[in-house]
Amino acid sequence: MVGGMDTPALALRGLVKRFDTTLAVAGVDLDVAPGSFFGLLGPNGAGKTTTLSMAVGLLRPDAGRAFVLGHDVWSDPVEAKRLLGVLPDGVRLFDRLTGAELLAYTGLLRGMDPAEVDLRSRELLDVFALGAAGRTLVVDYSAGMKKKVGLACALLHAPRLLVLDEPFEAVDPVSGALIRDILTRYVHGGGTVIFSSHVLEVVERLCSHVAILTAGKITTVGTLDGVRGERSLEDVFVEVVGGRVATGHELSWL
Amino acid sequence: MSVGVSVRVFARLKLRVLGNGLRGKGWRIALFVLGCVSGLWFAVVGFTVFALSAVDRGPAFGLLIPAFGGAFLVLGWLVIPVLWSGVDETLEPARFALLPLTRRTLVAGLLVAALLGIPAIATLVATSGLVVGAGARGGVLAAVVALVGVILGLLECMVLSRAVTSAFASLLRARRTRDLAAVALALVAALVGPLQVFGFAALQNTGADRLVRPAEVLGWTPLAAPYVVGFDAAAGRWLAVGARILITVATILLLMWWWSHSLASAMLGASSGGSVRARRRVEAGGPVAQLFPRLLRGAPRTAYGALVAREVRYWWRDARRRANLITFVAVALFLPLMSTVGFAKLTGQAGGPDGGPEGGPFLLSGAVLLVGSLAAIMLANQFGLDGTAYAGHLIAGVPGRVELRARAVGFSLYVVPTLVAVTLIVVAGTGRPGLGPSTLGGLLAAYGTGLAVNLVVSVLAPYSLPESSNPFAIKTGAGMAKSMLAMLAMGGAIVATLPVIVAAGFVPDAWSWVLLVLGTAYGVAAAGAGIAGAGRLLDRRAPEVLAAVTPGR
Numbered sequence: 001m002v003g004g005m006d007t008p009a010l011a012l013r014g015l016v017k018r019f020d021t022t023l024a025v026a027g028v029d030l031d032v033a034p035g036s037f038f039g040l041l042g043p044n045g046a047g048k049t050t051t052l053s054m055a056v057g058l059l060r061p062d063a064g065r066a067f068v069l070g071h072d073v074w075s076d077p078v079e080a081k082r083l084l085g086v087l088p089d090g091v092r093l094f095d096r097l098t099g100a101e102l103l104a105y106t107g108l109l110r111g112m113d114p115a116e117v118d119l120r121s122r123e124l125l126d127v128f129a130l131g132a133a134g135r136t137l138v139v140d141y142s143a144g145m146k147k148k149v150g151l152a153c154a155l156l157h158a159p160r161l162l163v164l165d166e167p168f169e170a171v172d173p174v175s176g177a178l179i180r181d182i183l184t185r186y187v188h189g190g191g192t193v194i195f196s197s198h199v200l201e202v203v204e205r206l207c208s209h210v211a212i213l214t215a216g217k218i219t220t221v222g223t224l225d226g227v228r229g230e231r232s233l234e235d236v237f238v239e240v241v242g243g244r245v246a247t248g249h250e251l252s253w254l
Numbered sequence: 255m256s257v258g259v260s261v262r263v264f265a266r267l268k269l270r271v272l273g274n275g276l277r278g279k280g281w282r283i284a285l286f287v288l289g290c291v292s293g294l295w296f297a298v299v300g301f302t303v304f305a306l307s308a309v310d311r312g313p314a315f316g317l318l319i320p321a322f323g324g325a326f327l328v329l330g331w332l333v334i335p336v337l338w339s340g341v342d343e344t345l346e347p348a349r350f351a352l353l354p355l356t357r358r359t360l361v362a363g364l365l366v367a368a369l370l371g372i373p374a375i376a377t378l379v380a381t382s383g384l385v386v387g388a389g390a391r392g393g394v395l396a397a398v399v400a401l402v403g404v405i406l407g408l409l410e411c412m413v414l415s416r417a418v419t420s421a422f423a424s425l426l427r428a429r430r431t432r433d434l435a436a437v438a439l440a441l442v443a444a445l446v447g448p449l450q451v452f453g454f455a456a457l458q459n460t461g462a463d464r465l466v467r468p469a470e471v472l473g474w475t476p477l478a479a480p481y482v483v484g485f486d487a488a489a490g491r492w493l494a495v496g497a498r499i500l501i502t503v504a505t506i507l508l509l510m511w512w513w514s515h516s517l518a519s520a521m522l523g524a525s526s527g528g529s530v531r532a533r534r535r536v537e538a539g540g541p542v543a544q545l546f547p548r549l550l551r552g553a554p555r556t557a558y559g560a561l562v563a564r565e566v567r568y569w570w571r572d573a574r575r576r577a578n579l580i581t582f583v584a585v586a587l588f589l590p591l592m593s594t595v596g597f598a599k600l601t602g603q604a605g606g607p608d609g610g611p612e613g614g615p616f617l618l619s620g621a622v623l624l625v626g627s628l629a630a631i632m633l634a635n636q637f638g639l640d641g642t643a644y645a646g647h648l649i650a651g652v653p654g655r656v657e658l659r660a661r662a663v664g665f666s667l668y669v670v671p672t673l674v675a676v677t678l679i680v681v682a683g684t685g686r687p688g689l690g691p692s693t694l695g696g697l698l699a700a701y702g703t704g705l706a707v708n709l710v711v712s713v714l715a716p717y718s719l720p721e722s723s724n725p726f727a728i729k730t731g732a733g734m735a736k737s738m739l740a741m742l743a744m745g746g747a748i749v750a751t752l753p754v755i756v757a758a759g760f761v762p763d764a765w766s767w768v769l770l771v772l773g774t775a776y777g778v779a780a781a782g783a784g785i786a787g788a789g790r791l792l793d794r795r796a797p798e799v800l801a802a803v804t805p806g807r
Contacts (some may be wrong), residue, residue, distance in 0.1 A: 040595050057649070058645055058649070058797060058800060059800075059801065078651055081650065082651070091643070092643040093643060094568075094640070094643045094646055095643065096568055096571040097567065100541035100544050101544075101567075103541055104320040104542040105564055106542075108556060108557055109647065110557070110650050111557055114555035116539035118543075121542075137571070212482075
């Protein structure tokens, strides 16, 4: 399905993943249109990380396929991975390198020209305010700094699609605003972003499209306005996910 | 909350955690059974040895077994958790940090939890051989005294290992001291071998009679005091019994005090990464130039070059890898020294009949083979060493062949100079320069073949290491089984290298250079084939490798 203008930036077809006895992802279909800013929502344990890992080639699905701009991630990985930038969650970086070394390493691994790697790495370190860390190893970075250097690694080769797992977790408000600005500019420039998040406020502010994943299945998907209608995104999310948000007469002793 | 109740809670918690760990996992149950069987084996052998103290052969014979056996056991409990097995952190102190428990309750609870494990139970069974021994010599009363000693001894072992590892945990928390500790421990581990050799040499020198005196001294130290009381009771020396029990109890109390104090800092957990330490030395050049160590300045600025540069940096910067590397270098330099100069000269004994190298070509060939193979075995779980960071290679789409070639080359930059040094030691030790080229040829052949095997093993059977800051923490279970697989594969590699090694040992010096060329070609060809084969495997299995090295799955 390599094709023209209306090829989805990311297309998932019937992704299934089972761990031992639990069905983590139970058949996910999703189309992310090019140029969209896509938010993937879901309660804890809904299978967001599992789905995104299968979409980018980190975790082999039990069934189903994933396409990046028409290239099958599992049968044509070279081209798919060239177009793709990934920020995985819960995965270590090569953290015995300094920030600059890590960026240089990532760039060279991707087969980029060394001069270009130098140029872009310096700029990214500046923009993310990581230059001051100097020769500090990434392992000694704070959680927020690790997120930022991970994001810088994902951006380095100017991918067409960014897949970000929890990019706003552990990030302070200033860095959060910076990341939002970078991603907004990236989408305006024709890129596509899909990210998972718990922070509905950020999703509401940024996204053009949202999908809600519950118990391994996509239960709601559409444009932000289409999904939320007249209500707030939180109300829709709570209704779809179906948890309780208020206490009755319990906990009276508290 | 009374102490008694809490201790029961700890015991139940430990059993529950163990039980849940086994649930629904066939291989885990199998490994648990394997652990039980080896514990049982140790217990039976230990019991037999300790019960032998009943045999009457000379007046002081009954002292030797409890004194040396007991000291050996206590030292084992001191050293093994720190060096090899890591600490059984089924109940990790940091988990209790937020609970309102007094330190006394916590220490008592963790101690009871620690007692509910295979090693503790096996130790108890093994040492209870002393009860039988003492009973046979001195009747029921001596047996009871021995039993008290055995129980106190077990308590001492448990508290000792917990106190030391807990103190270590706080030492390992800051990265600076952690790295230092890693180096120190690696050196200690490497010295265990040489010390044993000297110990044995001393044994041969002195004979059993002269061991009585050191045994008596040991009996007055906490190392063996609890284990020799049965012998004293059987001989009717009740004052000595009292004094030794006092020594043991005092030691236990002191260790508990130390433990409870280091526990407080260990409870803060290893999560706090220590202070952020910026390295002051700013290297010239852009990020790419910074990535490449000075040694590799001429390396290509490609994915392959970057991989080699990162490997070279990692073997030094990663505490776990560095500990392995230092241990290997120490062993590699020591083995040929042993086999050429020999025990005799090293320990100051009279040499062989002609004063020449002991053991002859067999021993030297064996050492060469072992050193070459040992080097390669460090790559057997190379993906486990990187952990989930390997995801970065998957995302960038690194071809398997490039990845493995770079890893082999990066590691060889440390190994090959070591092998050259080994060769020089052999030449110096034997005084035969002609032996040099053939030895190096043999080393390279063994290393290359080992690489081929271990690269394949590293792709087929990677296992996760805990992503903790402790370079010595390992996870029992899958890791054990898979490292056994690596050992098996190593056997195959050794067989494949044998022709070259045997030739290297026996061929006349004039042929030495031919063997260097032959051995090098053999090693390079084997490593090349290994890289190609394992590379193709890795291209197919990369996500499975990542899943295998991800902790907790």
